[in-house]
Amino acid sequence: MVRKKICLLGTSAVGKTSLVNRFVNNAFSEKYLTTVGVRISKKTIQIDSNRVEMLIWDLNGEDRFQKLSTSYLRGASGIFMVADGSRADTLESAKLIYRRVSGDVGKLAVCLLLNKADLQEDWEISDDDLANLKSEGWKIFLTSAKTGTGVEEAFETLASMLVPNE
Amino acid sequence: MNRIEPSELLLSQSVPASVLSSLDVAVLKHRGDMAFELVGETPEWLPRIWPAVKHTGRLYPAKDFLYLEHFIDDALEHWNHAESKWLSSGPWTEVDADGTDWVLEAVALTVNKTQLLLIKFPTTDHSTVRGLLQEGRNQGLEYSRLLKEVNKREVLLHCIVHDLSTPLASIKGSLTLLDEDNHVAPDGTELLQIGLNQVGKMQELIREILSTFARDVEPLLPHVVPASEAPSLLTCVSEVANVMKPVADIERVSMLVETDDVDSTETRVVADSPRLERVIFNLVENAIRHSPEQSEIRLKVEDRGGSVWTGIxxxxxxxxxxxxPRLFQKFGRGNQHSGKQGLGLYFCRITVEGWGGNIGYEPQKEGGSLFWFELPKPSVAMA
Structure with a gap:
């Protein structure tokens, strides 16, 4: 079995903990409870012939109240940058955080999750925006921790980027 | 009263195990090869998150706590090359078998060459910290939501005014010209009057619809501002700068208002204070969001005779x-995606243009952005 540490990063209230809760426990709560420090979960999935134990580090959101310690990223193999698609400014924050952590810990496998995809009426990321992000090299998933859309696919994709191809 | 850190006690003197247990701290002595044993009594809460303590004297926290696997690497380094008194892991959340969250902190320290690992509740009252963070973030989310709603409503109002009022005014003008120049045969005059009356009723209807959306419709409509009631652009810029200073401080950005000794009474413009401040607020907030730490934002106000110019x-x-090219268009946000919902600059443009002014963007030679707008003085607007 292969063991891989992945981290979820992004500004506060974008749904990092909810995404983990959906993936690990297939559960969702409407209640927003801010994360302090780190919360670690694990889940084992099958990628081709490899069993991958994902150690999922859900880090506190970075904002004006709390800064992210990049020491939490040591030993990580992959990163999810998470933004709230109904608040476009959280996407800018995610990119800024990524720029900083990639400078500190080097290039890691990374996927961008545009979460809260169920909030179609409030969605602020246009198709042009998505095209631009893709042209910048981002691997993007539209996810909804509430409905489960895209969540499993995103985690499995990141896991498959971390294990050697058969 | 200040709470005494257990690590302080351990460092300062030999402390009986009973005292340690009363501090509610799990003290683990490193026996080598990542194996530990508990010193003193087992805190009551420890077995709930670490069942192994009930069954064995030899404990492996790095195996049982995913987070400590990470921290104990740092702890080993600290024990071997201690440069400070102790090393804290920072808070982490552990979930027990009942699904209850336990926020904990680990501390590594050396006492009389003994390598110790403490597991304890964070010194700072976690529930208070989390409560404050929660409250701050909830308020931030609510603020974003309200701002979005307000901007949406403003855009809706402007769109209604632009899309309905302008063609109606044109129809009314055309009908009036037909009427005044006697282009219509006598038997058509009655129909012309019916048309004019209906246009008038539609204009009144638009006004009523707008009134149901907001009380402040008047500033959206063409208006003439008496000089005595016109707001000072310099005063508004200064007030917004004051309001935004704490935000800029948090982002470590300084703000400087340059006035070139302009008299505030000479900077009265065609506008209303709340909207003018919102325009400036949007531009300043935009600037703060894009500014790197330790940089400076300069707000300048210039009297240009018949108008007043402001640059951020x-x-x-x-x-x-x-x-x-699409910066001031609706949803004209660029790749940087930092304009919130892409309506802020659009709102600024249609508001400034509604007052008969101009707004624009210029890249600066030395880097950075210059957003500016220029508004007529009321005496000029009235002329």
Whole structure:
């Protein structure tokens, strides 16, 4: 079995903990409870012939109240940058955080999750925006921790980027 | 009263195990090879998150706590090359078998060459910290939601005014010209009057619809501002700068208002204070969001005779060239996605243009962005 540490990063209230809760426990709560420090979960999935134990580090959101310690990223193999698609400014924050952590810990496998995809009426990321992000090299998933859309696919994709191809 | 850190006690003197247990701290002595044993009594809460303590004297926290696997690497380094008194892991959340969250902190320290690992509740009252963070973030989310709603409503109002009022005014003008110049045969005059009356009723209807959306419809409509009631652009800029200073401080950005000794009474413009401040607020907030730490935002106000000019210059990355043409359009946000819902600059443009002014963007030679707008003075507008 292969063991891989992945981290979820992004500004506060974008749904990092909810995404983990959906993936690990297939559960969702409407209640927003801010994360302090780190919360670690694990889940084992099958990628081709490899069993991958994902150690999922859900880090506190970075904002004006709390800064992210990049020491939490040591030993990580992959990163999810998470933004709230109904608040476009959280996407800018995610990119800024990524720029900083990639400078500190080097290039890691990374996927961008545009979460809260169920909030179609409030969605602020246009198709042009998505095209631009893709042209910048981002691997993007539209996810909804509430409905489960895209969540499993995103985690499995990141896991498959971390294990050697058969 | 200040709480005494257990690590302070351990460092300062030999402390009986009973005292340690009363501090509610799990003290683990490193026996080598990542194996530990508990010193003193087992805190009551420890077995709930670490069942192994009930069954064995030899404990492996790095195996049982995913987070400590990470921290004990640091702890080993600290024990071997201690440069400070102790090393804290920072808070982490552990979930027990009942699904209850336990926020904990680990501390590594050396006492009389003995390598110790403490597991304890964070010194700072966690529930208080989390409560404050929660409250701050909830308020931030609510603020974003309200701002979005307000901007949406403003845009809706402007769109209604633009899309309905302008063609109606044109129809009314055309009908009036037909009427005044006697272009219509006598038997058509009655129909012409019916048309004019209906246009008038539609204009009144628009006014009523707008009134149901907001009380402040009047500033959206063409207006003449008496000089005595016109707001001072300089005063508004200064007030917004004061209001935004704490935000800028948090982002470590300084703000400077340059006035070139302009008299505030000479900077009265065609506008209303709340909207004018919102325009400036949007531009300043935009500048703060794009500014790197330790940079400066300069707000300048210039009296240009018949008008007053204001510029907000930052030292951020500037606007990408392909975005510039649609910067002030609805949802004209660029790749940087930092304009919230892409309505802020659109709101600024239609508001400033509604007052008979101009708004624009210029990249600065030395880097960064300059957003500016220029508004007529009321005496000029009235002429």
């Amino acid at each position: 210059a930052d030292q951020g990355p500037g606007v990408e060239a392909d975005v510039m």
